[in-house]
Amino acid sequence: MSAPHGKAASPFRQPKAVWAVAFACVISFMGIGLVDPILPALGKSLHASPSQVSLLFSSYLIVTAVAMLFVGWVSSHLGAKRTLVIGLAVIVVFAALAGTTDSINGIVGFRAGWGLGNALFIATSLAVIVASASGGFGGAIILYETALGLGIAVGPLLGGELGGISWRGPFFGVAVLMAVALAATLAFVPSLPKPKHVVSPIAPLKALRHRGLLTMGIMALLYNWGFFTMLGYAPYPMELSAHELGLVFTGWGLLVAAFSVFVAPRLQARYGTAPVLYANLLGLGIVMAVIAAGVGTPTVVIVAVIVSGAFIGINNTLTTQAVMLVSPVERPVASSAYGFLRFIGGGLAPFVAGKLADATDLSVPFYLGAATFLLAIPVLASGHGLLRKAEAHTGDSEPVAPSFTPVGSPAATSDAPPVIVAVGAHDRASVIVDAAARVARDTGSPLEVVHVQQTAVIEEQAVETETADQARAAVTAHLDRLTAHGIAATGQILTSVGDHAAAGRALARHAADVHARTVAIGHSPRGPVMQFADGSFTTALTHAAACTVILVEPDSTPRPLTTDALAELRNSAA
Incomplete structure (x- = not known):
């Protein structure tokens, strides 16, 4: 596409509205990695087992999954800015409440409310950045990618530092930073026009009747099952302090961001979406099997978790592309349907993993996670023809x-x-x-x-x-x-x-x-x-x-x- 001539545009020369939302994105992307370094300390301080602590992932992700079905309807009624502001406010309130409670059940409950705010935020943040950007969407996309990289990488580091002081630190840290982002959003982001069409709250469920979207959604469910099994349970066999866990997951996060933004598109261009996903899911299955086999050796678990970041970054990007390629419905509806399935997988995994770990030993949940990665391969293969046809017709x-x-x-x-x-x-x-x-x-x-x-x-x-x-x-x-x-x-x-x-x-x-x-x-x-x-x-x-x-x-x-x-x-x- 042709472009205006002149000095090379800077992706960082953006209105205050874009910077405000980008800052909120950094804090949002910190969300999951922020709590990983404090999981062992959380269990010790509140006298909770790993299976009980893992429920803070389950409540967060299951509520996010269900909310994804309705965020399109909410946004089409309220507009993107109002939806974004409500999401930020909900995160501030429930993150702060999670830091004040003295029971693991209280944290699990407040994380559920946090998940609702997260769903409202992630459904609108990228669209608001693109709509508010100056000089074309390219700079806004780069800024969003930068926010993603910073959030994923800095989240565990900040969580480790604050968690070294108190397990409450990361929760209060998110609340304060999100409050700043909320104030900036209210001050600098202008009102945006509402969509011309109101999205039905059952549209995402109806969209899953399409075979291609359902197939890719089930693949994402299986992938996220393995992914969140690792996030929820890998910190325990590492036997590290909160600060050291923060450094490990920072290395992991850097690989996630780098391979998602820079490597995944280039691999896809050279080999195609499906072949890269096959190899990537196989790689994740092997890494999880290594964690399971080496669960008694902290060094093995640490190295395997960091390496998994490369595979996870590739998979996150290409799975989303696969969904968008095969989906015959509007992009927001496809995103909601896909988000519902993938977050359901992520939410159920820690709960099931906890039950298995309590009944057997810690290696079994990781072996199950490896199996779900591998099971995702034949599921993807069942829709291979649809994906290949969709790729061939890109550019219609x-x-x-x-x-x-x-x-x-x-x-x-x-x-x-x-x-x-x-x-x-x-x-x-x-x-x-x-x-x-x-x-x-x-x-x-x-x-x-x-x-x-x-x-x-x-x-x-x-x-x-x-x-x-x-x-x-x-x-x-x-x-x-x-x-x-x-x-x-x-x-x-x-x-x-x-x-x-x-x-x-x-x-x-x-x-x-x-x-x-x-x-x-x-x-x-x-x-x-x-x-x-x-x-x-x-x-x-x-x-x-x-x-x-x-x-x-x-x-x-x-x-x-x-x-x-x-x-x-x-x-x-x-």
Whole structure:
């Protein structure tokens, strides 16, 4: 997609609203890792067994799972900002209450309320950041990824430091930091328009009737079963202090964030979603089996847990992409249905693991976790054809017509290979379109104006980066301008799931499908850091395209479509 020319955009040059929500995201992503370092201390201080302590995961995740069914309905009624604010307020209240209680049952109950706030927050935070961002969604995505990495990595470290003082420290720490985020959100985030359509609270359950979505959801349930078994029980055999546990899970979190953002998209581009997931689930099964076999050796458990972060980061991103690829329903509904199943798996696992550990020994829950990772492989295989078909059709196009067609406007009826021009919604795109129009004239080819509408995936979250109306407007503006001057052109909107590189590959597939002669694109202003983090559209396109790709540099000051030039183009098209 073409982009405005100028100084490379910085992902950190954002409005205060984006920074406020990004800060809240950091604290939210700390949530799970923050409590891991204090699990042994919590049990010792409150005279609770590991199985009792594990229930603070179960209550949190099961409530989150059920709430995911309704967050779309709540958000469509209240709007994204109000939903976000309510979620933050609920987290503040229940995190503080968890720090004041003197019983494990009290913490389990208050963690359930925390889970409700978490569901409201995660369902809207990414959408609010994208809607509030300036200069396009790319910078907002990078900022969200940065928040994710900081939260996952710093959470265990902060939890270990505060937990070294008191097991209450992490709970009060979250309450204070989230209160700051709540105040900033109220002060800086503007009211956002409500969705045009109210989402039914039973829509996510109805969506699970679709085989592809149900298959990927069950796979995610099995994966999260193993994942949260490890989070809930791995701290015990390590035999470390809260501070030392914080360092271990910080190493784990760094690998989760790095492999989720940087490695997963590149593996997917090279090998495909399903093959990478097969290998990844097998790797997780082996790691969990190593933990089970070495449960009596702390060093083995420590190393295996840290290594698992790489596999977990890859799996989180690609599982979400798989869901978005195969789902035939709207993205928010698919996210809610998927979130319900995966959080149910995560919530049930610690409870069952506790019962098994009490009845047998600590290795059995880890062996069961290994088995669930491996069982997820045939479940995924049962939907392999659906996923492969969905990947092959990523980039499918939707025709776009100009808003008006003046009398005498020639139609594009040429059988010659078309010239495609990729456009974005910005004021420099017309320069790229004008250059492509001249190439089409010179080669006697029809002109096709294309825009790629992207669904961004960051770890376990997905968001539409623009509405269908905005995507259509990005094309019709150029079609109307060309049509008004008698220049024949057609328009298409493509779809892609993933990073910017995925959008480039989607355009390359479309160009191959229509046997394009040339694809014209503009120079990206995103800069090397953003392109490394979120993939390069241009690089992916040029590597995948079978036709010539022209990079139009606005600095070269291409000849504009003056009145004489427009007449020349009109005469050549007639």
